[in-house]
Amino acid sequence: MKRIYFDNAATTPVDSEVVKAMAPYFNEIFGNPSSLHYFGRQANNAVENARLVAASFIGAQPEEIIFTSGGTESDNFALKGVGYANLSKGNHIITSNIEHHAVLESCQFLENQGFEVTYVPVEPNGILNPDEVKKAIKKETILISVMHANNEIGSIQPIKEIGEIAKENKVYFHVDAVQTFGHIPVNVNELNIDLLSASAHKLYGPKGAGLLYIRKGTRIQSFMNGGGQEKGLRASTHNVAGIVGFGKAIELASKNMELESKFLTNLRDKLIDGIVANIDNVKLNGDRFKRLPNNVNFSIKFVEGEGIVLGLDLEGIAVSSGSACTSGSMEPSHVLKAIGRSADLAHGSVRFSLGKYNTEEEIDYAIEKLIPIVKRLRKMSPLLK
Ligand code: PLP
Numbered sequence: 001m002k003r004i005y006f007d008n009a010a011t012t013p014v015d016s017e018v019v020k021a022m023a024p025y026f027n028e029i030f031g032n033p034s035s036l037h038y039f040g041r042q043a044n045n046a047v048e049n050a051r052l053v054a055a056s057f058i059g060a061q062p063e064e065i066i067f068t069s070g071g072t073e074s075d076n077f078a079l080k081g082v083g084y085a086n087l088s089k090g091n092h093i094i095t096s097n098i099e100h101h102a103v104l105e106s107c108q109f110l111e112n113q114g115f116e117v118t119y120v121p122v123e124p125n126g127i128l129n130p131d132e133v134k135k136a137i138k139k140e141t142i143l144i145s146v147m148h149a150n151n152e153i154g155s156i157q158p159i160k161e162i163g164e165i166a167k168e169n170k171v172y173f174h175v176d177a178v179q180t181f182g183h184i185p186v187n188v189n190e191l192n193i194d195l196l197s198a199s200a201h202k203l204y205g206p207k208g209a210g211l212l213y214i215r216k217g218t219r220i221q222s223f224m225n226g227g228g229q230e231k232g233l234r235a236s237t238h239n240v241a242g243i244v245g246f247g248k249a250i251e252l253a254s255k256n257m258e259l260e261s262k263f264l265t266n267l268r269d270k271l272i273d274g275i276v277a278n279i280d281n282v283k284l285n286g287d288r289f290k291r292l293p294n295n296v297n298f299s300i301k302f303v304e305g306e307g308i309v310l311g312l313d314l315e316g317i318a319v320s321s322g323s324a325c326t327s328g329s330m331e332p333s334h335v336l337k338a339i340g341r342s343a344d345l346a347h348g349s350v351r352f353s354l355g356k357y358n359t360e361e362e363i364d365y366a367i368e369k370l371i372p373i374v375k376r377l378r379k380m381s382p383l384l385k
Pocket residue numbers: 009010069070071072073075100102147149150151176178179199200210
């Protein structure tokens with residue numbers, strides 16, 4: 001069966017050039033980068049080369065890049081690390097109500113430890129009003145954490161404006177850029193970012209490799225106890241092959257990002273227009289234009305998102321829905337709730353996240369298959385009288 005992958009926000013396939021770059025680092029250049037001998041030095045050179053590539057990609061200095069295991073760890077590190085290290089200044093953190101669980105649950109953890117967190121609500125298009133962020137600042141505020149683009153609905157936040165507000169108020173600014181790093185330009189100086197999370201597996205790199213950019217001078221403490229790797233900030237032996245793969249993925253992104261983004265925007269718009277033209281009672285989730293080039297997320301009235309995911313899967317098409325089926329109860333996504341979708345519309349959401357290996361033909365095929373699936377599900381729907 002022909003298989004089509006439209007779930008690139010969940011993870012991307014590893015580019016074959018990345019696989020090739022990683023291969024020697026499993027059994028030829030296998031040393032521990034902390035070892036002083038030849039084997040160690042070779043591995044260390046590879047890690048430092050990836051660090052240079054990552055730093056120059058976002059306008060940072062190499063010593064401001066800390067390699068981690070991925071986006072989740074970087075988000076935890078930023079929030080808990082900055083939170084605890086700045087307790088003498090204050091205990092208040094500002095974030096949005098559509099962050100990834102890695103940020104939201106770190107915030108909830110910190111609340112349980114006595115921190116105070118303000119969750120600024122987004123507008124109905126999934127975008128924060130910077131004035132609302134400004135209003136939330138008080139003298140105890142130590143950190144603002146806002147994602148660059150949302151993983152479910154693709155909305156892109158006014159990071160530059162929020163960065164300026166943070167800078168004016170001498171508050172650290174963390175950005176979860178997991179969905180944008182390697183896809184749209186990110187420069188930590190232009191955007192006034194102090195900390196930035198990224199993850200290799202979202203840009204055709206391997207799983208289990210990520211980074212946290214930490215601006216020089218930022219007060220942060222490690223939350224991993226162990227060896228002295230990464231200037232004592234992130235203990236544990238480096239994932240050398242993963243870091244090399246991450247570096248290669250960034251190198252490829254810096255060459256191809258602009259063209260890829262244009263290509264994906266075309267595919268995205270074709271899919272949005274195709275769905276709107278062929279299926280009635282649909283609502284696009286997220287802003288029509290300030291959205292990731294690869295994100296299409298619709299609420300389709302009178303259907304369950306899960307039904308669409310399964311129906312498309314039977315046709316060989318992989319997408320995701322906005323509900324998480326946990327322990328038998330179908331919880332609609334916090335993001336769809338935050339943009340004001342009713343429970344029915346939140347349950348009827350489906351996300352297509354496109355990637356560089358998709359084609360126009362695949363978009364046509366997906367629309368062609370989606371139409372009868374929606375018709376069939378609606379026929380059976382108790383929601384449609
Ligand atoms: N932040 C965002 C916005 C994400 O989309 C994801 C992954 O989906 C993460 C954080 C977590 O990244 P990782 O899977 O590398 O832990």
